[in-house]
Amino acid sequence: MIIVIDAILSPVKPRGVARYTSELIKGLAGMDSENTYYIFYGSWMKSYDFLAIQQPNFHFIEKDIPSGMIRRNMYKCFVLPVLAQKLKGDVFHVTDTSPILYKTCPVISTIHDLAEFVLPEKYSRLSAFCRRKYLWFQTRLSDRILTVSQYSAHQIQKRFPAAEGKITVTYNGVDQKRFADSPDGTDNSREQPYFLYIGGMEHSKNVPILVEAFARLPEECRSEYQLRLIGEPNTDTPLILKTIEKYQLQERVKVSDYVSEEELIAQYRDAFAFVHPSKYEGFGIPIIEAFASGIPVIAANATCFPEICQDAALLFEPDDADDCARQMMKLIESEELRREMVRRGDKRRMDFTWERLCRQTRECYLQWRN
DSSP: EEEEOOOOOOOOOOOHHHHHHHHHHHHHHHHSSSSSEEEEETOTTOOOOGGHHHHHHTTEEEOOOOEEEEEEHHHHHHHHHHHHHHOOOOOEEOSOOOOSSSSSOEEEEEOOOOOOHHGGGSSSSHHHHHHHHHHHHHHOSSSSESSSSHHHHHHHHHHHHGGTEEEOOOOOOOOOHTTTTOOOOOOTTTTOOOEESSOOGGGOHHHHHHHHHHHOOOOHEEEOOOOEEOOOOOTHHHHHHHHHHHTTTTTTTTEEEEOOHHHHHHHHHSSSEEEEESSOOOOOHHHHHHHHHHHEEESSSSTTTHHHHSSSSSOOOOOOOHHHHHHHHHHHHHHHHHHHHHHHHHHHHHGOHHHHHHHHHHHHTTTOOO
């Protein structure tokens, strides 16, 4: 069987959707030596670790295609289906929201969320408009739709009746082995304990609310604890910095860009707690990375997070900085609660593995095996 994967993604470094795609390809390589895979990727994606795969049934095809949104999507829309046909593909997997106007073989699409409709300000006006149109065609022309939570599955079905009967939920995972050596996260003796956020700095991530919440902690807590924000600068970065300055928190709130994988693991491992204030996501990979790192989690009570966290996180209303601050104080004041949340997170993270996602995805491919 020949499987063609469109792994041409915009980010230079993998996070979110790009992390999903990278882990999917690596996982498939680890479990499938029988079928043949052709993977298209962008010339700017040199740091993606799936390119290190050296396996005779995996072929990586570099494409140096235009960087502009319209020109790049025209290429993906009209050229890639032809290339899939030339490769005699039995199935074509599109790993993100993407324009599909015609197909040359059965198409599987992964649709992670519907942010274009719920939070269109995450994108430029033109980009949000185009992505909404892409989804209209994508849900109709795809033979199978994969998504990463029951929440997203419900939203897709509700907005696109054409998706009925096509949707399969494949939860994202966490590299359990990568975090296996992390301590249990219950040591309060570190010199400067810190609350941690890892993710983008765009509007939907709601990071200014987290800064506001930290500012509302009692003065003695602000002087003892730090807040660390790690992620790619984006539309909300100026507001985040302005909020930090407003409350004179420059010495207590640290903002960092991307860090290495080793540093990322260390930041998780040594954190007092992880806080995820995002208003909207299809899954939220950093939450389960925090679970796996042995630290307690505080998350917004929104979209998919109650589903993903269940009882393993303290939840707060996403627009309520006071509520967020209350949850932070609960962990500061109760070591017993903190240990209990670590225990629950450790149990919950076992429900999310990349191996399971890859196995479910491969089963979808095999539906079209001749």
